[in-house]
Every structure is written in C-alpha cells, then in structure tokens.
Amino acid sequence: MNIAHLSDLHFGVHDSEAAASLVADVAAAAPHLTVVTGDLTMRARPAEFRLARAFLDRLPSPVLVVTGNHDLPLDSPARLFRPYDRYRAAISAELDPVVHVPGLTAVGLQSMPRWRWKDGRVRRSQVTLVESTFAAAPPGDLRLVALHxxxxxxxxxxxxxLLGAGADLLLAGHTHHPDVRPxxxxxxxxxxxxxxxRTRLTPSSWSRIATGDGVITVTERHFTGGGWQTARLLTVPA
Incomplete structure (x- = not known):
C-alpha cells in the first residue's frame, strides 16, 4: 500500500517551481491514496483557494483533504459566522471525509475550530466517527486518520x-517539519x-508511506531547486 502525504501548501506564498514539479513526483510513486493535511492557502482568500483547487485536481486520485489553521479567514465576521464556507465552496463540502480503497479505510478530521487561532481540537463526536468507521472496516484493512x-x-x-481510536497511521502537518513517531x-x-x-529546518518536502511485510516505510522527498530527491528513509514496525 502506497500513500502520498502532502501538507502546508500555502498557495498565495507558494514556491511556484516546487508546485509545478510536485505532481509528477507524487504520480511517480503510484499512490493508492493521496492525503493533503491542511493549510492549502495562506489567508483563505478566494484566489488562493482557486489555486489550491487547480493543484488538487492534478494529483493522483483518490485524494483525501482536510482543513488547516490557515484555511479559515482571519477577518472576524467570516471567521465567526462562516468559517468554513470558502473551503466548502472550493475544496469539499465534507469536513470529515471518509475514503475507502481496497485494503485501506481512511478518515479525515477537521481539527481547526473557529475559536482557536493556531492549535487544534478534536471533538468527542469525531473520535466516535473514527471508532465506528474502523469497526465497520473490512478485516485486515489499514486504518488511517488524517488531520492538520x-x-x-x-x-x-x-x-x-484520538490515539486510542484504533488507527494504524495518523497523518498530520502544521509543524512545517517532517517527523515520524510511534x-x-x-x-x-x-x-x-x-x-x-514558509519552510522551517527543511526545504519543501512530502512523504511517501509504504506499508507491507509488517513494516511502515516513510520516504521523505525534498525539493532542492534541481528537482525532488530522497532525503531520508525511515522504517518502523507496523
């Protein structure tokens, strides 16, 4: 099972060269699922969402997408009364999407409440959604949760x-720095x-996750200006 994991696209302040070449690099991995864990935009402006939508449409499908803290408008009226309207209109009406592919059950969670500015929260009802979805999954399915x-x-x-809800893999973003932790x-x-x-510590990157034979292998791909290259490979027990 191959999964492509992207995050923190920040269209509006994006690296156009990295964005232009990323789709081909992801497609070369032949992912069974592409996951984007939020921050599609910089300031949740309509033009930024249009750029994000065009980019998502080029990624290998199926694609699972969730919101990030930058995908809610900063202006008070919209954030208070219609925090997710622009995301719903441009990206997806479903904020907690569920995706099934053969051998994989994946749940995406909206972890950015309107009343927090940076860090997130998972509601009890979302944990219940994860638990019930995994309980109904076919035996042997890889169980995945994605949030920002x-x-x-x-x-x-x-x-x-959330960590006790039965996920084999939990995918996230937000920190701008790739990490793998059991x-x-x-x-x-x-x-x-x-x-x-807006990179920190590492250049533009995405992670290829491969599962099988009792292990999870994470390959971190970095953009160096001359193209995408493997920078780190980590293997952990499944």
Missing part, C-alpha cells in the same frame, strides 16, 4: 483520545512544507 494538527503537546486538544500503537507521520515558501 499532530497529537504533540498542546497542539491538539483531545489528541490522546505513539500508543499508532505511527504518526508529519509531513513537512510541500509547496509553501
């Missing part, structure tokens, strides 16, 4: 409850900054 905020420290309220029986994979110019 990783369950580290204070970045995600109720993160511990946590409570779940392998947490954080993607770096895929196309944004």
């Amino acid at each position: 905020h990783p369950p580290f420290g204070r970045m995600l309220m109720n993160g511990r409850a 946590m409570n029986g779940t392998t947490v994979v954080v993607a770096g900054t895929s196309t944004s110019r």
Whole structure:
C-alpha cells in the first residue's frame, strides 16, 4: 500500500517551481491514496483557494483533504459566522471525509475550530466517527486518520483520545517539519512544507508511506531547486 502525504501548501506564498514539479513526483510513486493535511492557502482568500483547487485536481486520485489553521479567514465576521464556507465552496463540502480503497479505510478530521487561532481540537463526536468507521472496516484493512494538527503537546486538544481510536497511521502537518513517531500503537507521520515558501529546518518536502511485510516505510522527498530527491528513509514496525 502506497500513500502520498502532502501538507502546508500555502498557495498565495507558494514556491511556484516546487508546485509545478510536485505532481509528477507524487504520480511517480503510484499512490493508492493521496492525503493533503491542511493549510492549502495562506489567508483563505478566494484566489488562493482557486489555486489550491487547480493543484488538487492534478494529483493522483483518490485524494483525501482536510482543513488547516490557515484555511479559515482571519477577518472576524467570516471567521465567526462562516468559517468554513470558502473551503466548502472550493475544496469539499465534507469536513470529515471518509475514503475507502481496497485494503485501506481512511478518515479525515477537521481539527481547526473557529475559536482557536493556531492549535487544534478534536471533538468527542469525531473520535466516535473514527471508532465506528474502523469497526465497520473490512478485516485486515489499514486504518488511517488524517488531520492538520499532530497529537504533540498542546497542539491538539483531545489528541490522546484520538490515539486510542484504533488507527494504524495518523497523518498530520502544521509543524512545517517532517517527523515520524510511534505513539500508543499508532505511527504518526508529519509531513513537512510541500509547496509553501514558509519552510522551517527543511526545504519543501512530502512523504511517501509504504506499508507491507509488517513494516511502515516513510520516504521523505525534498525539493532542492534541481528537482525532488530522497532525503531520508525511515522504517518502523507496523
């Protein structure tokens, strides 16, 4: 099973060269599922969402997408009364999407409440959605959760409850730095900054996740200006 994991696109302040070449690099991995864990835009402006939509349409399908903290408008009236309208109109009407492919059951979660500006929260009803979806999944399916905020420290309220919901893989973004951590029986994979110019510690990157033979292999692909290259390969027990 191959999964492509992208995050922090930040269209509006994106690296146009990285964005232009990323689709081909992802497609070469032949993913069974492409996951984008939020921050599609920089300031949730309509023009930025249009750029993000055009980019998503070029990625290998199926594509699972969730919101990030930058995908909610900063202006108070829209954030208070219609925080997800622009995302719903341009990207997806479903904020907690469920995707099934042979051998894989995946749940995406909207982890950015309107009343928090940076860090996130998972509601009890979302944890229940994950539990019920996995309970109904075919035996042997890889169980995956995707959201913007990783369950580290204070970045995600109720993160511990989510880690107990039965996921084999939890994919996140937000930190702008790729990471892989086994946590409570779940392998947490954080993607770096895929196309944004707002990189930290590492250049633009995305993660290829391969599962099989009892292991999970994460290959981090970095953009160097001359193209995409493998920078790090990590293997953890499944």
